[in-house]
Amino acid sequence: xxxxxxxxxxxxxxxxxxxxxxxxxxxxxxxxxxxxxxxxxxxxxxxxxxxxxxxxxxxxxxxxxxxxxxxxxxxxxxxxxxxxxxxxxxxxxxxxxxxxxxxxxxxxxxxxxxxxxxxxxxxxxxxxxxxxxxxxxxxxxxxxxxxxxxxxxxxxxxxxxxxxxxxxxxxxxxxxxxxxxxxxxxxxxxxxxxxxxxxxxxxxxxxxxxxxxxxxxxxxxxxxxxxxxxxxxxxxxxxxxxxxxxxxxxxxxxxxxxxxxxxxxxxxxxxxxxxxxxxxxxxxxxxxxxxxxxxxxxxxxxxxxxxxxxxxxxxxxxxxxxxxxxxxxxxxxxxxxxxxxxxxxxxxxxxxxxxxxxxxxxxxxxxxxxxxxxxxxxxxxxxxxxxxxx
Ligand SMILES: C[S@@+](CC[C@H](N)C(=O)[O-])C[C@H]1O[C@@H](n2cnc3c(N)ncnc32)[C@H](O)[C@@H]1O
Numbered sequence: 218x219x220x221x222x223x224x225x226x227x228x229x230x231x232x233x234x235x236x237x238x239x240x241x242x243x244x245x246x247x248x249x250x251x252x253x254x255x256x257x258x259x260x261x262x263x264x265x266x267x268x269x270x271x272x273x274x275x276x277x278x279x280x281x282x283x284x285x286x287x288x289x290x291x292x293x294x295x296x297x298x299x300x301x302x303x304x305x306x307x308x309x310x311x312x313x314x315x316x317x318x319x320x321x322x323x324x325x326x327x328x329x330x331x332x333x334x335x336x337x338x339x340x341x342x343x344x345x346x347x348x349x350x351x352x353x354x355x356x357x358x359x360x361x362x363x364x365x366x367x368x369x370x371x372x373x374x375x376x377x378x379x380x381x382x383x384x385x386x387x388x389x390x391x392x393x394x395x396x397x398x399x400x401x402x403x404x405x406x407x408x409x410x411x412x413x414x415x416x417x418x419x420x421x422x423x424x425x426x427x428x429x430x431x432x433x434x435x436x437x438x439x440x441x442x443x444x445x446x447x448x449x450x451x452x453x454x455x456x457x458x459x460x461x462x463x464x465x466x467x468x469x470x471x472x473x474x475x476x477x478x479x480x481x482x483x484x485x486x487x488x489x490x491x492x493x494x495x496x497x498x499x500x501x502x503x504x505x506x507x508x509x510x511x512x513x514x515x516x517x518x519x520x521x522x523x524x525x526x527x528x529x530x531x532x533x534x535x536x537x538x539x540x541x542x543x544x545x546x547x548x549x550x551x552x553x554x555x556x557x558x559x560x561x562x563x564x565x566x567x568x569x570x571x572x573x574x575x576x577x578x579x580x581x582x583x584x585x586x587x588x589x590x591x592x593x594x595x596x597x598x599x600x601x602x603x604x605x606x607x
Contacts, residue, residue: 372465428453
């Protein structure tokens with residue numbers, strides 16, 4: 218059972234549903250799931266990320282690792298320090314959420330004497346950008362002055378680090394189903410007899426050439442046929458996204474963290490209804506057609522697709538590790554041990570367990586390092602290697 222919508226949430230959700238209904242009508246009654254997800258999350262002024270709900274954190278819909286514990290942020294800071302020591306330059310964070318990770322990273326780098334020339338944030342959500350500004354305004358002046366918000370990727374290529382935690386899973390994805398030996402695209406139509414309440418339903422259609430090509434590629438790499446009625450996701454936005462990031466990376470490391478799997482595990486025949494997840498008030502469920510505009514919609518990341526996109530964009534795939542392996546290699550245990558004995562250490566130990574235990578975030582989340590012109594060590598990847606991608 219999901220919690221009920223507040224009157225304000227209901228009003229907001231109806232407005233966005235009306236907007237999607239108009240888009241459906243203009244498109245002849247059917248939209249791809251990718252377009253639906255784009256509207257649900259990013260329609261200007263109405264989408265989940267464009268509008269004002271709390272979203273991230275304990276009072277919101279979901280909690281990300283940077284909000285679970287600053288141990289996560291301090292480990293990422295250590296990896297950034299190592300990279301910046303080699304490359305100099307800046308940090309560019311994509312989708313910085315509440316700004317908490319940025320604040321912790323800047324403080325940690327200041328303490329180590331390896332501050333970036335600037336800390337740039339590219340955030341598509343005006344609401345989250347406002348929250349980031351409020352939080353980062355509280356930093357000491359010499360840190361605050363280094364933070365800038367960008368409207369688009371920088372025109373002059375970046376030297377240093379690019380960070381993206383839980384951004385790839387928020388890129389709108391296509392959905393497909395496998396029926397009678399063929400791929401069909403899953404999309405959205407208006408549910409019949411909706412009346413006052415606007416509701417949507419899933420409807421399949423012939424797959425277009427781009428989706429067919431992507432599915433042929435992934436089906437060829439799997440062992441055996443998929444079961445009848447199998448449904449899953451494929452994110453065609455990954456390739457242009459990675460290509461655009463690659464274009465503006467002169468030298469350094471793009472560090473991605475997200476929940477996801479290598480392809481052969483992602484499209485396992487037993488994961489027969491895909492990886493799509495919605496988050497509403499700390500509950501996870503699988504129905505993207507309810508609560509539109511007031512719940513998050515995500516799909517797991519196919520890290521093989523990220524690696525392929527990176528190679529096609531002339532980046533090197535230099536590291537791939539579970540979150541647990543990354544954080545432990547980056548010194549998580551030492552950070553816990555440094556804390557004062559008693560309650561402070563016990564609290565950090567609890568947070569560390571949540572970050573690394575396999576049944577919590579430790580295995581489902583992965584770190585990947587994509588590099589250009591960077592041959593120095595990446596200590597966060599010392600405990601695991603690229604064999605996980607095979
Ligand atoms: C799930 S939240 C993660 C936020 C934060 N990184 C964290 O871990 O708490 C996804 C974030 O990505 C942003 N986002 C989505 N698409 C983006 C894009 N193409 N470029 C930059 N940010 C994007 C969203 O606005 C949001 O801030």
